[in-house]
Amino acid sequence: MKYTVSKNEVKNFLDKLSASGNLIAPVRENSLVKFxxxxxxxxxxxDYINSKYSIKKYFLLDKEVLFEYDKDSIKENIEEKQRIFFGIRPCDVHSLLVMDKLLLEEGMEDIYYKNKRKNSLIFALKCSKSGENCFCRSLGTDDLKEGYDLLFYDEGNYYIVKTGSEKGDNFISKLEEKQETEDEPSDPLENQKKLSQDQIEKLRESFNSDIWKKESAICFSCAGCTTTCPTCGCFDVKDDPDLDFESGKRIRLDASCQLKNYTGVAGGHVFRDERSKRFKHRIYHKFKYFVDQYGSEMCIGCGRCITNCPANIDMVKILNKL
Amino acid sequence: MPIVNLWGKNFEIDKKMKNIYKPELASVTKVIEETEDIKTIRIKHDSNPKPGQFYEVSVMGIGEAPFGSASYSSEYVDLTIRAVGNLTNKLMNVKQGENLAVRGPYGNGFPMEKFKGKDIVIIGGGTGVAPVRTVIEYIEINREDYGEVDLFFGFRSPEEFLFKYDFDKWKEIFKFNITIDKPYEGWEGNVGFLNALLEKSEISPENKIVILVGPPIMIKVTVESLEKMGFSDDQIYVSLERMMQCGVGKCGHCMVGDKYVCKDGPVFCYETVKGMVD
Incomplete structure (x- = not known):
């Protein structure tokens, strides 16, 4: 269903949501937008393009306790609070759908991620303008067909609100000033970077190209791209023992395929010891391996890896050179 | 407007769901000293692994690591472990009656069903003999399903032999070949690398499947020898080693191309593996 809702009514709505203590939304702090x-x-x-970091950190924590142990037992503590996310951009909602494919795979579900997903409501907010590194249009992640409970389109003086779930319907039913509408929301996104499917397909023939060595020569292997990428979810599993060394926690920490020790095994051998191999692996994972495994690109076109790269490496530009 | 109550019944925590990261305690029923720095730890476990599958074994406070099963049994799992790092050194101190935290079995294992009716050549180098022992024990139980079985083991020296206590039994049932890298006082058997011994045996590739586990360099030269002897890549099955953390295809570390070694492997047909490059 689609409704038009006045901006004032939406403000009242958010008022009530924030009073519940469960609302998570973008704020600007020291010029950085974050949730x-x-x-x-x-x-x-x-009024923001997108948050510096994506909402991934709310679903796959940087540091997450898997369980606590002591001398003779293992105790998990799986309790997640209900949360309402307002203002997630459509591309970032797509990032959750991508992560779902990996972490909610049937029979092999990640229980920590699953509970966080299940107990979160997604009220997405469509963008009013593109950022300089956005390329969501090319990947079809600029709008949503699923993955949201409510989806807000800013139409200037009012919002068009789409409902995408039963929970979303429940929420919208409590809004007093609203009108059903057949109007299509406006689509203001222009001037984006472009990346065609044909170009992505060229990866299949480019594995042995010398472009990877050339383009990665200026890479610092700093992991800035993987840290800010909304679909990079690799992790390490480590123990964090208490001082008595008998009890402690098993934790997972975010990991990066760009760091050398990522593929190191017992005895000291490192499989992707060259920077160019690590650089190439990330691009291939995003645009080929994940496609072969799960049927869609692992990239959602947010451009964060470009914006946050200290060496100004532009993945889209590189792919367009193939 | 009590807006949050709208959530009400929809809010739930799934506590009954299986937690793929949580190990279970398993008691150690036996510890066998194989060599100076290798032990086989037998745990009570009714998980009944397929040959070639592996377990994630924990030492709380240090972490966990993957170890291939070295046995084929519905009652226990043998873990043959060399002391190389913090975790494995700690595992050397484990005593009978103590508990280990274990998850698994994981991975695909060798497709033994597919090999039915074939002659099997089993090649293991060093600690690579541990995972192939699962295949040997599987064939012992299902002997009539397979043709001739040739075993080829390579160790650095007789001091490095694993499963010595099984040798006599295997010599009776299978064609048993063993070699050591360098001459050793009192050793009258084969000396030299495995691939040389293999080439000398002149076995024909006809109706054969090769199971090959060992260090990367050994795999490389052995495959070259096999190819020279007329074997094709689709007859050769190898088990790969990679950095693994989760063991269930989530953490990303063991990815090679579009394959997760933990989930899609660790057993691969050599035809697939040779195209898997970093």
Whole structure:
């Protein structure tokens, strides 16, 4: 269903959501936009391209306790609070759908991720303009067909709101000033970087190309791309023992395929010891391996890896050179 | 407007779901000293692994690592472990009656069903003999399903032999070949690398499947020898080693191309593997 809702009514709506203590929305702090728990809806930033970090950190924590152990037992603590996310961009909602394919694979579900997903409501907000590194249009991640409970389109003086789930319907039913509409929301995204499917397909013939050595020569292997990428979810599993060394926690920490020790095995051998191999692996994982495994690109076109690269490496530019 | 109550019944925590990262305790029923730095730890486990599958074994406070099963049994699992790092050194101190935290079995294992009716050549180098022992024990139980079985083992020296206590039994049932890298006082058997011994045997590739586990360099030269002897790549099955953390295809470390070694492997047909490059 589609409704038009006044901006004032949406503000009231967010007022009530923030009073519940469960609302997480974008705020601007020291010029950086990030997702934070909201106490007062006036804090919410509406005029932003996208957050510096994606909402991945709310679903796959940087450091997550898997269980606690002591001398004779293992105890898990799986309790997740209900959360409402307002203002997630459509591309980032797509990133959750990508992560779902990996982490909610039937029979092999990641219980920690699953509980966080299940107990989160997604109120997405369509972008009003493109950022300089956006290429969501090319990957079809600029809009949503699924993955949201409510989807807001800013139409200037009012919002068009789409409902995408029963929970979304429940929420919208409590809004007093709303009108069903058949209008299509406007589609303002222009001037994006372009990446065609044909170009992505060329990866299949380019594995032995010398472009990888050439383009990775300026890479610092700093892991900035993987840290800010909304679909990079690799992790290490480590123990964090207490001082008595009998009890402690098993934790997972985010890991990066760009770091050398990522493929190191007992005895010291490192499989992807060359920087160019690690550089190439990430691009191939995003645009070929994941396609072969799960049927879609692992990239959602947010451009964060480009924006945050200290060497100004532009993955789209490289792919377009193939 | 009590908006949050709308959630009400939809809010739930799935506590009954299986947690793929949580190990279970298993008691150690036997510890066998194989060599100076290798032990076989037998745990009580009714998980009944397929030949070639592996387990994630924990020492709480240090972490966990993958180890191939060295046995084929519905009651226990033998883990043959060399002391090379913090975790494995700690595992050397494990005593009978203590508990280990274990997850698994994981991985695909060798497709033994597919090999039915074939002659099997089993080649193991060093600690690579441990995972092929599962295949040997499987064939012992299902002897009538397979043709001739040739075993080829290579060790650095007689001091490095694993499963010495099984040798007599295997010599009776199978064609048993063993070699050591360098001459050793009192050793009257074969000396030299495995691939040389293999070439000398002049076995024909007809109706054969080769199971090959060992260090990367050994795999490389042995495959070259096999190819020279007329074997094709689709007759050769290898088990790969990679950095693994989760063991279930989530953490990303063991990816080679579009394959997860933990989930799609560790057993691969050589035809597939040779195209898998970093």
């Amino acid at each position: 934070k728990k909201i106490a007062n809806p006036d804090e919410i930033e509406f």
